[in-house]
Amino acid sequence: MSILGRLLRHRHADENHLAWHLPNLHGPDGPTLTSRNFGDGDTMPKAHCAKYIGGANLSPHLAWDALPAGAAQLLLVVEDVDVPTARPAVHCVALIDPAAAGSLEPGALARRQPGAGVRLLRSAVGRGYQGPAPIAGHGPHRYVFQLFALADTLDSAAGTTPPERIRPRALLPAVTAPVLGRARLTGVYER
Numbered sequence: 001m002s003i004l005g006r007l008l009r010h011r012h013a014d015e016n017h018l019a020w021h022l023p024n025l026h027g028p029d030g031p032t033l034t035s036r037n038f039g040d041g042d043t044m045p046k047a048h049c050a051k052y053i054g055g056a057n058l059s060p061h062l063a064w065d066a067l068p069a070g071a072a073q074l075l076l077v078v079e080d081v082d083v084p085t086a087r088p089a090v091h092c093v094a095l096i097d098p099a100a101a102g103s104l105e106p107g108a109l110a111r112r113q114p115g116a117g118v119r120l121l122r123s124a125v126g127r128g129y130q131g132p133a134p135i136a137g138h139g140p141h142r143y144v145f146q147l148f149a150l151a152d153t154l155d156s157a158a159g160t161t162p163p164e165r166i167r168p169r170a171l172l173p174a175v176t177a178p179v180l181g182r183a184r185l186t187g188v189y190e191r
Contacts, residue, residue, distance in 0.1 A: 018088055035145075055132075064103070
């Protein structure tokens with residue numbers, strides 16, 4: 001167990017700061033978000049972790065069912081709720097065209113070659129999927145995959161600045177498109 005992990009063991013971000021809890025991103029539950037790689041609350045395979053801790057930084061398979069009628073765009077936000085900071089760490093933000101993608105295969109959130117219908121936005125440390133890499137000895141970290149079905153595209157709601165240029169902490173509270181449905185899936189990783 002690392003000394004830093006032990007020192008920060010009882011320090012975690014506040015789950016109330018997840019995108020899920022932003023008033024503008026509230027909406028009805030549904031669709032269901034699943035993965036072939038792990039179940040809700042289960043340990044994420046190491047392949048989905050950051051390369052510098054021995055993973056492949058491969059985004060997991062994600063699938064959703066029964067999108068609400070009128071969904072123009074999907075917003076996917078991945079956050080680490082157990083990072084020892086005041087707010088969760090944003091590991092990935094993506095816009096998905098529901099007409100082009102009915103699910104995301106492993107690697108579809110890769111920075112260099114995103115999957116069909118996927119637009120990668122800024123996260124806390126760049127663009128594209130950033131796999132788990134919690135501090136050794138800090139305890140289990142929960143990675144919350146949050147999917148929001150929007151009634152309008154972010155392009156039409158964002159104004160003059162393209163969504164790709166806006167930091168997540170500014171972008172997420174500014175979403176004005178109504179949320180027609182939302183789902184979440186939590187993976188866990190500890191080292």
